[in-house]
Amino acid sequence: MGTMIRVGAIDDHPVVLAGVAAALAQAAPDMSLVAIAGSVDELLEKAAGQEAGLDVVLLDMRIPEQAPVEVAVARLIENGLVVLLFTAEERPVPVRRAIAAGAAGLVLKVDPIETIAQAIRDVVAGELACSSQLAAMLLTDETLATRLSTRQIEILQAVSTGLPYRLVARDLGISEVTVREHLARAARSYRDGGVDTGNVHGLISRARADGHLDE
Missing domain, CATH: 1.10.10.10 (Winged helix-like DNA-binding domain superfamily/Winged helix DNA-binding domain)
Incomplete structure (x- = not known):
């Protein structure tokens, strides 16, 4: 891929996003975290001000007072954004609701930055991304819930x-x-x-x- 992947992120912990931005800059020179926000509304406002737009959005699933995750996913998709769930959530039901709403994959906050970066590349390429065995199980193992x-x-x-x-x-x-x-x-x-x-x-x-x- 010859162009820089432009990443947005929604999380209510700025320190987490600052760490992700620094880690991506070091481990993934083909992408940059260019817009961070604490809510869907804030991210959409920032994305509108981005001249080149965003290629993918990392979405935390457990932000206080946020709409249900499937609603957040649907709003982002309606605005032409690819959504990659980026979360500590390990409950299978909300994960599957988010995927059913159109999220392109799941990465866990405990995953190595190289794994997260590859998942970002995969969803931008149109693939379903599961960053780890646990992430894959949350999406596919019907016995979990x-x-x-x-x-x-x-x-x-x-x-x-x-x-x-x-x-x-x-x-x-x-x-x-x-x-x-x-x-x-x-x-x-x-x-x-x-x-x-x-x-x-x-x-x-x-x-x-x-x-x-x-x-």
Whole structure:
């Protein structure tokens, strides 16, 4: 590739981005971190002011008060940007949501800078990039997270706030029996995958650990 790869990054830790910029300058002379921001809006504003534009954006998945990662990915793609997830996130569900929204790959913050640089080259070339075995597993290993229905997740989220079943049922316009049935089906899905969640508190904890529920 004869031209410099222009990289943008979204992260709420400036020190992290400063380190990435310095490391790329030393290890990857074919690319430069030219725009850093703490939010999607800020990055898009900076990208608009870039005469040559950006080739790829590194996106941290866990920025406080940021929209769900799949929404952030979609906004960046709508603006013509290639998105590479750059994160410490190891919960499979949000990772897969981001990929389904169009992110071009995943690199972990613990990965060597040479590995991150190669992933950047790969996504710019139109390939799906997985920087490590763990990253690949998060994207492809279906055993890492039990699938739950939208209604099951909705009920688990409500129950996790401490609402009694009768109030959850009222708020969702269903019966208390239906609430319990959905919880039982969610627990059964985990058991079918070899995980005994125990009571509803264990079920909530496991669903949160997988990324089905907000932390």
